[in-house]
Amino acid sequence: MRHDRRHALASLGALALTPWLPAHAQARERPVTPPLAEGPFYPRAFPADRDADLTRVAGQPGRAAGTPLEFSGRLLDTRGRPLAGRAIEIWHCDEFGQYHHVGAPGGSGDAAFQGWGEATADGEGRFAFLTIKPPPYPGRTPHIHFTVRDGRRRVLTSQAFFEGERANERDFLYRGLGRGAGLLTMRLESAGEGLRGALELVLGG
Template sequence: MANDTTRTTAPARRRALGRLGIVVGAFAGATRWLASPAQAQDKALAPTPRDAEGPFYPRTFPADTDSDLTRVAGRAGVAQGTPLMLAGRVVGVDGRPYAGATLELWQCDVFGTYHHVGASGKQDDDFQGYGRATADANGGYAFRTILPVPYGGRPPHLHFRIAHARARSLTTQLYLKGASSERGMGTFFARERDRLEIAPAPAQGSDAATLAAGYTFVLEAA
């Protein structure tokens, strides 16, 4: 939360890194859908469609901004909702990884409330609401969060902003497969929702309640 100024302790940080290690490990045997640089160079990849940023990008950032949104530094609780592990890669249209790309993720909590200035309604104080990740040498990233929920006529979605010095910044949203329709919003949001869908499934090597999904973000060169 924005008003939680407790710094992450070393043990807490190690626990967070351990949890993210589980995220990466869970995808170790399930990444065949990720095009390797050598494969992708044979055919240009289509850039990931852009989508609206929306009004809830943080005005002030929480003290804890790591890539595990299900826990907040200094709090013992765990976020309510279905755990979701999301991992994938950030690449260019030529399939080459954008190592060091910064990914930002923000979403509402299980009650449909964003942790945002002026937010009203019930909130889950154990949900971080916003997190960052840095792509590794292969463009890989991983987040642990919760399955998004609908609110106010909007389908469940995750907000993303991805940036790299050699690429055009991308702001977009990811939706759940088969649940990306918008009610009464005309053409304001992306038309290419079929390319912005994820299909969560039970995560291998984790508890039965945890889901996992993958997505490759394709950026255009700057």
């Protein structure tokens, strides 16, 4: 077989392997946000103050210690459609590395930090929390636990991370995500006296 004919056949083969998709199916499918372990610190008792501002606790003077963080994002399906009305809960440690509301508060934590909060995605799938940027604690890089609920049913439980943290690559859960880590890692920027970061959370079917 002459070289140019062989080349042409090879090109045809490549063409045949390229799937043809109708226009509506070519819309970018968003990758599903990977789940991660809930961990041992999901609340066993919830704070009386159940809102999306974790930096203040009703009846408690002052504000949570630490760097304020506006954590926002959108809940979407794989076609990019907003998942309005889903609840999202977050929980993470305080500025001193202590989790709250796990049933046996040690009393050493920050009483002005709510520890856990809940928001509901609006019509565009948007949610927003005001919290603090959690510090690392032994064995873990900084992270925010979250779970998304559809009614009472939990549909995604995972953890959010921060770009550029030195401890990310030493964190066994972060490393285990491989390329999926990017889907759970937010870039932070300055916002007033604190920081802000956002994540797009994509739920599978």
